[in-house]
Amino acid sequence: xxxxxxxxxxxxxxxxxxxxxxxxxxxxxxxxxxxxxxxxxxxxxxxxxxxxxxxxxxxxxxxxxxxxxxxxxxxxxxxxxxxxxxxxxxxxxxxxxxxxxxxxxxxxxxxxxxxxxxxxxxxxxxxxxxxxxxxxxxxxxxxxxxxxxxxxxxx
Numbered sequence: 001x002x003x004x005x006x007x008x009x010x011x012x013x014x015x016x017x018x019x020x021x022x023x024x025x026x027x028x029x030x031x032x033x034x035x036x037x038x039x040x041x042x043x044x045x046x047x048x049x050x051x052x053x054x055x056x057x058x059x060x061x062x063x064x065x066x067x068x069x070x071x072x073x074x075x076x077x078x079x080x081x082x083x084x085x086x087x088x089x090x091x092x093x094x095x096x097x098x099x100x101x102x103x104x105x106x107x108x109x110x111x112x113x114x115x116x117x118x119x120x121x122x123x124x125x126x127x128x129x130x131x132x133x134x135x136x137x138x139x140x141x142x143x144x145x146x147x148x149x150x151x152x153x154x155x
Contacts, residue, residue, distance in 0.1 A: 019063070021067070022066040025066075029043060100143050114142055131150060
């Protein structure tokens with residue numbers, strides 16, 4: 001099949017980008033799977049620039065919608081690359097607790113009353129003891145997070 005025949009068959013389905021900015025974006029940063037870190041970095045920075053400009057500049061509605069539509073078309077490819085190249089391993093409940101303690105600059109003594117004493121906290125943090133449902137309920141209230149943060153990590 002030649003290019004001309006293919007073009008002729010696809011012509012009825014054509015939906016050209018009419019806005020000059022949209023044309024420029026789709027030509028220079030076409031939506032496509034990202035195949036390298038360099039490509040990912042370039043698209044990521046382009047999206048960051050566009051998002052910053054959307055926040056700082058009062059574009060006409062047509063320009064805003066062109067930028068937003070373009071961002072939506074690219075984000076899927078960024079997310080796919082991130083999922084493939086930067087996988088996040090699931091954390092067990094005790095790792096979640098250690099993270100929360102670190103982020104909130106808490107010691108084991110700070111959580112002693114919530115978990116039944118400092119020795120219990122120490123055992124949990126060292127992985128010698130598991131968090132109970134009661135512990136998770138108390139920690140969820142203390143940190144203002146959903147209990148699912150701990151339960152989903154257990155699976």
